[in-house]
Amino acid sequence: MFKWFKRLGKEEGAAEVNSSPKEIEASSPVNLLGRLKERLSKTREGLVRRMDSLFLGRKEIDEDLLEELEEILITADLGVSTTEEILEDIRQQVSRKELSQPEALKGFIKERIKEILLKEAPPFPGQTKPHVVLVVGVNGVGKTTTIAKLAHYLKSQGLKVLLVAADTFRAAAIEQLETWGERLDLPVIRHQPGADPSAVAYDGIEAAMKRGVDVVLIDTAGRLHTKVNLMEELKKIKRVIGKRLPGAPHDIWLVLDATVGQNAINQTKLFHEALEVTGIVLTKLDGTAKGGVIVGICHDFGLPIRFIGVGEKMDDLQPFDPQAFVEALFD
Numbered sequence: 001m002f003k004w005f006k007r008l009g010k011e012e013g014a015a016e017v018n019s020s021p022k023e024i025e026a027s028s029p030v031n032l033l034g035r036l037k038e039r040l041s042k043t044r045e046g047l048v049r050r051m052d053s054l055f056l057g058r059k060e061i062d063e064d065l066l067e068e069l070e071e072i073l074i075t076a077d078l079g080v081s082t083t084e085e086i087l088e089d090i091r092q093q094v095s096r097k098e099l100s101q102p103e104a105l106k107g108f109i110k111e112r113i114k115e116i117l118l119k120e121a122p123p124f125p126g127q128t129k130p131h132v133v134l135v136v137g138v139n140g141v142g143k144t145t146t147i148a149k150l151a152h153y154l155k156s157q158g159l160k161v162l163l164v165a166a167d168t169f170r171a172a173a174i175e176q177l178e179t180w181g182e183r184l185d186l187p188v189i190r191h192q193p194g195a196d197p198s199a200v201a202y203d204g205i206e207a208a209m210k211r212g213v214d215v216v217l218i219d220t221a222g223r224l225h226t227k228v229n230l231m232e233e234l235k236k237i238k239r240v241i242g243k244r245l246p247g248a249p250h251d252i253w254l255v256l257d258a259t260v261g262q263n264a265i266n267q268t269k270l271f272h273e274a275l276e277v278t279g280i281v282l283t284k285l286d287g288t289a290k291g292g293v294i295v296g297i298c299h300d301f302g303l304p305i306r307f308i309g310v311g312e313k314m315d316d317l318q319p320f321d322p323q324a325f326v327e328a329l330f331d
């Protein structure tokens, strides 16, 4: 269990997003589990504690109880189709007399959620060097800080990382990534604001190939996600990268903000249709009761969650482990 603790290792820091790596303090695996539990507290309140109160003192699983359960699952942001599927499974189990006690429902739902969250995903980073990750998502989801946290995580594993500032629409975005590069002591490939994002990405891949980099993280623009031109721009970046390095990008990760709930589902639909996303990074799971959206995303799109953001510190980005997540949520 909790294999991600080993992968995170002792050198993982707990630096504030605004602090330098020197200020990083060590955090133990026990702290990590404790932190995950603590950060999921609002989602746990809205989902698990409400289920506990619903089942308490109830003698049988009837339609009234299932209706109330449906409301809890929907309010916890699991989404309509996921909720309906879980309820249908429960009804079938009840009709086959495999489920009869309300208190058994919690364990049943926990297992169903775990099954939904368990998605096959190739190892990251893969064998190919450089492993290129195109990071996409709308503005404000925490894309740039996620890239910094990810770079910090990979660097702490002894990997050579290169950052590419392909959000050329905002000068501030380029500066933000450069600042992170300085703090983490990592190279950043950039052009002037307004430059062609594909050209920056192309240069980034070329530099990574020359320098023997293990992982390239490409930051992209997130504005105007409802307009065709941003998607066209991202598609072009994808094409250009593939021309320079066949097979790249090896991953396209969509960064989503858990606090927007069901809107994250709409964003996934848009980006996935245009780009064939390979994985999700869900940020800001701390402090939100809408964490159930993680289940809806996995269920509706079959996409693996690769990392989760549970706070603003450098080591608050954790590789996603469905088993650990469900235990932390339900315990």
Ligand SMILES: Nc1nc2c(ncn2[C@@H]2O[C@H](COP(=O)(O)OP(=O)(O)OP(=O)(O)O)[C@@H](O)[C@H]2O)c(=O)[nH]1
Pocket: 017, 137, 138, 139, 140, 141, 142, 143, 144, 145, 146, 222, 283, 284, 285, 286, 287, 308, 309, 310, 311, 312, 316
């Ligand atoms: N609480 C919490 N805050 C986070 C998390 N991830 C990112 N943030 C915060 O979200 C805010 C926005 O992050 P940025 O990376 O600056 O995002 P942005 O520049 O607004 O937009 P993009 O980079 O385009 O996404 C920052 O204050 C981050 O510290 C998280 O997991 N939990």
